[in-house]
Amino acid sequence: MGPDTPENAPVTDAESAPLEKAAPRAEAASPDEPSGEAARARPPRRRRRSVVYGLLERAIVLSLAFGAVHLLGFRAYTAMLSGTGSIALTHRLFGAAYLLLHACFVFLVPTLLLAAALLRAFELATTRRKK
Amino acid sequence: MSRRSLETILALLLAAGLWLPCVHFLFQRDLGRYRSTAGIPAVAQGLAASHLAVWSDAELRHRELDRMRERNPEWDFMSRTFFALALANMALREPARRAQACEILDAILRNTLEVEREKGFRHFLMRYGQTGRWVVQPPGSLFVDGEIALMLAARRSVEEEPSYKPLLAARVDAMISRMRQSPVLCGESYPNECWLFCNTVALAAIRMADVLDGTDHAAFLSDWIETAQGRLANPETGLLISTCRVDGQPIEYGYGPEGSTIWMAAHMLQIVDPVFAASQYRRARRELARTFLGFGYSREWPAAAPGTMDVDSGPVIPGLGASASASGLAILGAAAFHDDAYLRRLFTSLELGGFPYKRRGRLRYMASNPVGDAVLLYAMTEGPLWDRIRQRMRP
Numbered sequence: 001m002g003p004d005t006p007e008n009a010p011v012t013d014a015e016s017a018p019l020e021k022a023a024p025r026a027e028a029a030s031p032d033e034p035s036g037e038a039a040r041a042r043p044p045r046r047r048r049r050s051v052v053y054g055l056l057e058r059a060i061v062l063s064l065a066f067g068a069v070h071l072l073g074f075r076a077y078t079a080m081l082s083g084t085g086s087i088a089l090t091h092r093l094f095g096a097a098y099l100l101l102h103a104c105f106v107f108l109v110p111t112l113l114l115a116a117a118l119l120r121a122f123e124l125a126t127t128r129r130k131k
Numbered sequence: 132m133s134r135r136s137l138e139t140i141l142a143l144l145l146a147a148g149l150w151l152p153c154v155h156f157l158f159q160r161d162l163g164r165y166r167s168t169a170g171i172p173a174v175a176q177g178l179a180a181s182h183l184a185v186w187s188d189a190e191l192r193h194r195e196l197d198r199m200r201e202r203n204p205e206w207d208f209m210s211r212t213f214f215a216l217a218l219a220n221m222a223l224r225e226p227a228r229r230a231q232a233c234e235i236l237d238a239i240l241r242n243t244l245e246v247e248r249e250k251g252f253r254h255f256l257m258r259y260g261q262t263g264r265w266v267v268q269p270p271g272s273l274f275v276d277g278e279i280a281l282m283l284a285a286r287r288s289v290e291e292e293p294s295y296k297p298l299l300a301a302r303v304d305a306m307i308s309r310m311r312q313s314p315v316l317c318g319e320s321y322p323n324e325c326w327l328f329c330n331t332v333a334l335a336a337i338r339m340a341d342v343l344d345g346t347d348h349a350a351f352l353s354d355w356i357e358t359a360q361g362r363l364a365n366p367e368t369g370l371l372i373s374t375c376r377v378d379g380q381p382i383e384y385g386y387g388p389e390g391s392t393i394w395m396a397a398h399m400l401q402i403v404d405p406v407f408a409a410s411q412y413r414r415a416r417r418e419l420a421r422t423f424l425g426f427g428y429s430r431e432w433p434a435a436a437p438g439t440m441d442v443d444s445g446p447v448i449p450g451l452g453a454s455a456s457a458s459g460l461a462i463l464g465a466a467a468f469h470d471d472a473y474l475r476r477l478f479t480s481l482e483l484g485g486f487p488y489k490r491r492g493r494l495r496y497m498a499s500n501p502v503g504d505a506v507l508l509y510a511m512t513e514g515p516l517w518d519r520i521r522q523r524m525r526p
Contacts, residue, residue: 051139078486081498114146
């Protein structure tokens with residue numbers, strides 16, 4: 001990965017749309033920039049990177065959310081599974097939130113991280129082949 | 132679909148394919164944490180601390196038992212039985228615990244007998260047990276008698292208590308008398324419902340009484356096994372069915388074998404007829420024990436004899452047929468029959484789906500209830516009590 005020049009900077013899903021809209025303006029502003037077909041050819045690489053960062057972002061957000069509910073002691077509310085816990089709706093919601101985030105943390109987060117690594121490896125391999 | 136989306140989906144699928152078969156490693160623990168031939172394993176100590184707290188604090192006990200009774204009166208009763216069995220095993224394994232174990236065992240027995248005397252045996256039954264018509268008169272539940280007899284015998288196996296001797300003898304006589312009135316030698320747990328779970332518990336209690344008091348019901352036990360093999364075994368699997376009428380006719384909701392019955396039945400039969408017990412365990416292992424991505428579980432019903440969900444099975448996961456109660460009792464079965472490979476996978480599932488929660492040295496499995504925790508505690512400590520009975524059994 002190169003230095004954090006505007007071209008190499010990480011692009012997230014949310015940022016990619018404005019960048020694409022801004023492309024014609026950039027083309028107009030600098031005649032040295034690749035025009036037309038070339039400009040349209042570049043976004044996919046950026047978008048792929050944005051996918052990698054998107055996956056990482058989601059993994060981090062889910063991990064933080066799970067860490068938060070765990071530290072807040074929501075695990076105690078999973079007694080709703082056996083029907084022996086508190087019957088208060090908020091407590092059942094806490095338990096349900098914990099179950100969902102626990103499942104995400106155990107099954108989904110590592111999958112997202114692995115997928116991000118695989119996409120990044122694919123991207124690097126493609127770049128090297130092109131070079 | 133764009134190329135980018137396709138690449139992302141493929142990467143996610145590949146990642147899931149790589150990760151999911153490895154998840155179980157996160158939850159796999161050393162078997163020694165759960166089962167030990169010397170001393171009380173760490174996890175069992177945590178579970179025992181929770182139960183001891185309940186039985187050492189009257190207010191906490193009322194709260195816990197009342198909460199269980201609200202859900203199911205059987206839970207209140209069964210948690211006593213399994214905890215009593217676990218205590219007996221712990222005391223036999225670590226003699227230093229004997230005095231405390233006997234004290235708690237006495238408290239459990241005193242309270243149970245008092246409740247039965249004041250409110251009747253129906254107090255421990257679900258609502259339909261309080262209104263139905265009992266075929267054998269006078270009415271009595273083998274569920275209640277069998278488990279009380281088992282608790283009395285377990286207590287006496289740890290340390291003789293003369294006042295319990297006539298109580299055990301009376302239960303055994305009453306149970307045998309009622310069981311003999313059925314052509315399949317099965318007593319009613321509920322009105323005109325003879326559950327094999329309860330009947331095998333009663334047989335184990337009878338055997339223990341024989342060992343403790345020198346009585347001899349070997350012929351009755353042998354007749355029961357012979358009758359069961361001929362009339363109470365599912366033809367497709369050879370496993371004992373779950374329930375039948377007093378006349379031996381299978382009941383619609385228990386016509387076949389069930390995981391929530393057979394693992395316990397096989398364990399109880401270990402001191403009645405070890406060969407038959409081992410064959411039931413082997414068959415149950417083949418028909419019900421399954422592993423998915425390294426996680427072990429038990430089906431509630433064999434594929435050849437599907438059943439319907441009830442309060443015993445609990446929710447059954449569609450597709451897998453997995454049941455939490457069958458899987459919990461499978462832990463007991465696997466522990467009793469020293470099936471370490473299956474036991475390890477079951478404990479791995481317990482760590483994932485049981486949500487262990489430890490506080491102030493007390494462990495609870497949040498997805499379980501006090502009966503489930505008591506079953507787990509018993510499974511983790513099981514061994515010395517049955518060994519003692521086997522050593523003293525007549526050849």
